[in-house]
Amino acid sequence: MPTPQRTSLTAIVEAARHIVETEGLANLTMQTVAVRVGVRAPSLYKRVRNRDDLVRLVTEDTVGALGRRLHAVAVSGDPREDLGELCRALRAFAHEYPVCYRLVFAAGSEASRPDVGLFAEAAAPLLRVAKELAAPGDALEAARMITAWAHGFISMELANAFNLGGDVEHAFEYGIARIADSLSRTP
Amino acid sequence: MPTPQRTSLTAIVEAARHIVETEGLANLTMQTVAVRVGVRAPSLYKRVRNRDDLVRLVTEDTVGALGRRLHAVAVSGDPREDLGELCRALRAFAHEYPVCYRLVFAAGSEASRPDVGLFAEAAAPLLRVAKELAAPGDALEAARMITAWAHGFISMELANAFNLGGDVEHAFEYGIARIADSLSRTP
DNA sequence: ACCTGAACACCGTTCAAGT
């Protein structure tokens, strides 16, 4: 005799994302997730393969949310301006969800790594602006340069690696300007 | 009656670093470390506070090794050339010890985070070349730009985020050239 | 002074038994 479903994959991933962000990855246990969605821990295995799988789902959910954020950035027509807005949107997202953001490039175990195709989709707006900014044929290299710098900056910021004082906001704007310069001046 | 020491902090950290690099962070257990140094798990607590503390020690060990690598890069006198060599040395180190390298900026739990002062010491050569390359007064911003880009590039590479094909080696060299351009052209 | 076995709480995961 069928039993009514007491939860859903969506609810589980949402609960997990909330726990990861507020309590940290270490406190994401099948137990805490189960309590939050109102079932017992073994029931979670009806929807997710295991804990690594759940971490992967949370990460992919985050990549999706980030992608939507970037796609929503207003297009001004000026590629230099758009580059700045995209970088600031990326940074703002990372500050809002620092733990989940780190998950995206954290790599952890093989099974918890997000699908590679989602990266490309989320980063599409950056590829577009890179194409507008850089010399023809350099679009891919330019896009990698932008994402590498922006992600690296944010990642070091979140890791507290900027410990020599100075104005971090100013350093970020300085970086945007230098990146835009270097790409647009390339012959 | 005193018992002779059967291991040392150095041996424990070395064993832990080996396990992390070859088996992954998840397989770093007090048990596996203990077996490798020839004692029982509880004995490890005579030298390290807990597992997080051990992870921190492994991370700091890695930062130290990385710093020595960067300090050992030959100084050519040409800042542009030196910038390239430093970036390549950083990347080579990350490829040699990918798991440990990730630990450096991974952040994990509070207690496993490395001492902030060690970052600055390891990155000193990069700060020096930034000072030579950039406009006076921009040294700190320039150094942050360099490290952010290089770390970001490597971090995305290790996370398998470069999935659109293309020549990654070429993209790295492209980045070095663009960074050098943008810093040296700054008024 | 250091090392160990035993013990505890906790976690991921499986599965037979319930509805």
Add this chain to the structure above:
DNA sequence: ACCTGAACACCGTTCAAGT
């Protein structure tokens, strides 16, 4: 068809007892 209690292996950590 989904949910659950019970059980298992494993892990971090503590501590009294050994030498």
